[in-house]
Amino acid sequence: xxxxxxxxxxxxTQPDRREISPGDVLKAEGLSYRYPTGLQAxxxxxxxxxxxEIVSIVGPSGCGKSTLLRILAGLRxxxxxxxxxxxxxxxxxTCSMVFQEDTLLPWLKVAENVRLFYRFQGERASKxxxxxxxxxxxxxxxxxxxxxxxxxxxxxxxxxAVLTAVAPLPSLLLxxxxxxxxxxxxxxxxxxxVYQLIRTFNITAVLVTHDLGEAVSLSxxxxxxxxxxxxxxxxxxxxxGAERDLxxxxxxxxxxxxxxxxxxxxxxxxxxxxx
Numbered sequence: 001x002x003x004x005x006x007x008x009x010x011x012x013t014q015p016d017r018r019e020i021s022p023g024d025v026l027k028a029e030g031l032s033y034r035y036p037t038g039l040q041a042x043x044x045x046x047x048x049x050x051x052x053e054i055v056s057i058v059g060p061s062g063c064g065k066s067t068l069l070r071i072l073a074g075l076r077x078x079x080x081x082x083x084x085x086x087x088x089x090x091x092x093x094t095c096s097m098v099f100q101e102d103t104l105l106p107w108l109k110v111a112e113n114v115r116l117f118y119r120f121q122g123e124r125a126s127k128x129x130x131x132x133x134x135x136x137x138x139x140x141x142x143x144x145x146x147x148x149x150x151x152x153x154x155x156x157x158x159x160x161a162v163l164t165a166v167a168p169l170p171s172l173l174l175x176x177x178x179x180x181x182x183x184x185x186x187x188x189x190x191x192x193x194v195y196q197l198i199r200t201f202n203i204t205a206v207l208v209t210h211d212l213g214e215a216v217s218l219s220x221x222x223x224x225x226x227x228x229x230x231x232x233x234x235x236x237x238x239x240x241g242a243e244r245d246l247x248x249x250x251x252x253x254x255x256x257x258x259x260x261x262x263x264x265x266x267x268x269x270x271x272x273x274x275x
Contacts, residue, residue: 023051025049025086027047029081030082031044031071032079033076034079042071049206053205054207055206055207056223058210058224060227061270064225069174073095093117093169095174096166100178104157104164106148106150107148110144110146110147110152110160111129111145114163115128115167132145141163155182158178162175166201172203172206175208180210180211216258217244217249221237234265239254240254
């Protein structure tokens with residue numbers, strides 16, 4: 001495993017957490033992050049993430065969710081604790097990330113955006129053409145391979161953005177509120193396509209979201225964070241299994257029950273944060 005260490009967090013205590021397994025794709029123990037200004041955004045975050053697991057992170061606004069995700073991605077170095085990432089299997093990339101902002105390159109066609117990783121590897125366009133078309137067909141966009149991003153709807157652009165991250169077959173996929181700009185019908189439709197991609201390619205995924213319904217329907221496990229400096233205050237395990245129709249999930253009585261349970265705890269954390 002690749003290991004990234006920070007300084008031991010001052011006055012840290014062991015938080016409640018799932019047992020960390022030697023086979024986990026990612027392990028975080030006592031992670032903390034303090035900005036140069038002195039503001040501590042993350043404090044004593046500890047969890048392990050199993051291969052193929054989809055984990056959502058929710059919490060009050062401003063609690064440090066996006067900062068935490070950037071630490072997991074290696075874009076920020078923790079100021080405390082230890083982060084370990086398992087080396088990917090042969091033929092898989094270590095980590096990909098989908099941001100909230102639109103990151104598609106407007107001067108490239110859809111297929112060219114999706115194959116961008118391989119272009120950076122120096123591969124000829126023809127070598128991955130079939131692979132790229134297969135990915136586009138999985139989300140119903142094969143007819144738009146030669147279109148530009150400006151010619152697509154918001155939901156289509158989000159699908160393409162996810163495909164650019166999935167194309168390298170990452171061991172770990174990080175999603176930072178990637179669906180927040182979509183209207184409700186578009187968002188749920190995109191959810192199903194993204195969920196199928198993750199399951200088909202056995203990708204381990206971590207989703208940061210403010211949408212509790214999104215977290216419940218997409219995830220195997222949900223981590224509720226406290227206000228800043230954030231740490232895990234509660235975990236929820238969804239009962240829907242790996243094979244799921246997300247519209248059916250949302251009509252399942254267990255969905256509403258879990259949504260209510262998470263909302264009550266979420267509200268308490270938001271009240272403490274003054275949100």
